[in-house]
Structures are given as C-alpha cells and as structure tokens.
Amino acid sequence: MNPEAPRFAGTRVLVLGSQAYRDSFEWHVTDSLKHLGCQVVLVHDRRATATPNRIARALQKLSNTFLREPELLLEGRLLRVVREFSPTIILVLLGSQVSPKTIIEVRKATKVPIVCWCQDQMTTLGRQYLLGSRYDAVFVKDRYMQDLFSRMIRSTQFYYLPECCNPRMHRPLPLMPADRDVFGCDLMLAGSLYYYRQEIMEALRDFDMKIWGYRPDWLVDRLPGRFMGRDVHGDDKVRAALAAKICLNTLHYAEVNGLNCRAFEIAGCGGFQVITAAQSMAEHFSPDEEIVMFRSIDDLLEKVRHYLRNPEAAAQIAQRGQARAHRDHTYEHRLREILRIALAGG
Secondary structure, X not given: OOOOHHHHOOOEEEEEOOOOOOOOHHHXXXXXXXXXXXXXXXXXXXXXXXXXXXXXXXXXHHXXXXXXXXXXXXXXXXXXXXXXXXXXXXXXXXXXXXXXXXHHHHHHHOOOOEEEEEOOOHHHOOOOHHHHOOOOXXXXXXXXXXXXXXXXXXXXXXXXXXXXXXXXXXXXXXOOHHHHHHHOEEEEEEOOOOHHHHHHHHOOOOOOEEEEOOOOOOOOOOOOOOEOOOOOOHHHHHHHHHHEEEEEEOOOOOOOOEOXXXXXXXXXXXOOEEEEOOOOHHHHOXXXXXXXXXXXXXXXXXXXXXXHHOHHHHHHHHHHHHHHHHHHOEHHHHHHHHHHHHHOOO
16 A cells, blocks of 8 residues: 555545546546545546547647637636535646636635646746746746746745656566567657757667657658657557667757656656756766766767667666656655645645
8 A cells, every 4th residue: 555645545636637648647647646545536628538649639729729718618617626526636737728717716616725737848838827827836847947937926836846757657568579570779769859859860860760759740851761650658658668779868958957757757667768968867867877868969979879889788777767766756756745735835
C-alpha cells in the first residue's frame, strides 16, 4: 500500500484538463492521485478524448477559430460537477484553456482552493489565462517563469514544480524481436517537429534515425524517410526509448530554465538520453552520470559518435538515470507538493 495514501485518503480532487487519452498528462495526474488515496473526477474537453490526430487537430482549430471563447463550452458541465462532487481542491492543468471568467463563476459555487499546474513552456500561455485567473497557487516548470511572475504579479503565488514520470508506465520492458524491427535505430526522437528542432536533427542525417510525433503540414520536410508518421504513447513510447541506442531530447528554445516531460519520461523508461544543456539540469540529474547534455551541434555530434562506440557506458548512465527518476521525480512527488501547499493555504 502506498504509505502516503492514508495522509490523503478522502481528499476529493477535481481535475480540469484537456486531453483524456492513456499516457496524457491528465491520465498520469489522475492515476497518481488515486495512488495517493484521493478521490478524483476529471473534467476535460470532450473534443479531445483520444490520441490527437490530424482530423482531431483540424476540428479543434475550426472550433477555436469560430468560437471566440471555446473554453466556455466547459463551464456549465464544470459547475455541475463542482456542485455534485463537492471537491476538496480543484486542480487546473496547463491553464491556457480555462478563462478567468470561468474561474470567477467556479468561485461563486465553492470556496475550496483552486490551483493551476502549468506543465509547459512560456510560448504555450496563449491568452495568458493562468496569469489573470487569480488562482490560489500556480505551479510552473521553469524557474525563469516562477521568478518573473513572482516579482511582477501580486494576485497569485507562483511555485517552481518540475515535470516528472510515472513508474507504472515509464519503466523498462522486455523487447521482442518484432519490437526491435519497428523501433530499433541509432537515434530516436519523440516529439513534435518544428524548424528549430528539424535544423538540429539535420546535422544527424547520416545516422540511422527515427522521429516519432506530430509534423505540421506547413513544415518543409528536410529529413525524408525519418519521420514515422505517428506518435508513440504508453508501452510503445517505452519500446521506442529502449530500442534506440540514443534517445535525443532537443529542448524547445523557450525552455529558459526548465526541463520538458520527456527528460523524466525517457529516464524513467531506462533509455539512454542526450539532452540540450539546461541550467536547471543539475538540480534533477547528475550530468554525464545519469543523463548526458550537449551544448552545440559539434558537441552533439561528438557525443553521439562516442556513445555509439561505447554502448556499455551508455547503458550504465541509462540505468542510473532510471533509478534517479523513479526515486525523486514521480507524479506522486509533485502532487504531494501541490496538495501540501494548496491545503495548507500557501
């Protein structure tokens, strides 16, 4: 039994999110809250109930174009759940889909703490709803954001909270020969393609490479044959990480002083990871002992060549990274901190 479960038993958490498919952020949050002994209800955008695909993205884009405030479509359902569920706390994920107008209405229906966990970098803030909603607390993944907003905004308390992994999903799996046929390669990258990332990947075009994720139709494909045409989620994400000799993690340029979720997920899966250098890295992993950083294209090329020649060293780093992720960087770790702060009143 989870030793933390008695502490949070009976805590009723209403989670407000967007996606609802297995391996989404919302899925991991609700799964981990239940393992902490909480009662959980998830309210999400019903337009996004499955793994996003091209059609789903097109429909959501149309909705966002023709409805000036599509997030208000959730308001009536959310208020009904608030009245029926009587939550102890309301946890809003990301925050860019929930209008301050909706939060005002929710506060009329309940006096419980309303907090936001923004798990993405600053270019996703959109209309900056999380800055105008006057949450009781906002948790951000970038120390730059936490410092800036804390100095400039007095209506909300901002806290630094890094991303994490879920050991019930991000864990080593045995690989079958068919898995190695599908996922095996020198270099793997899982994530959306955009020009900054593609320019980095072009420098590695001479290696056996597989790219899993979303590629927008407006992007000029300069890596023909390397894009696999689909995302990887759940156990396929694990297989992709383990079958590749190197998992490349190119942080978005707006990750000023933070890490993306892939940093923790790849480590949790036991994949060997080479990641863009970040100031905050040493807070969470021991560089070159649990994770390998690169600071330039030349540095990246040198490290890729080195670790392809030295797979035993790469495997040892991956094992240490996996142990660190499961020991210190799980959703339970992060959610305990959210609940502690929110239920203590800050």
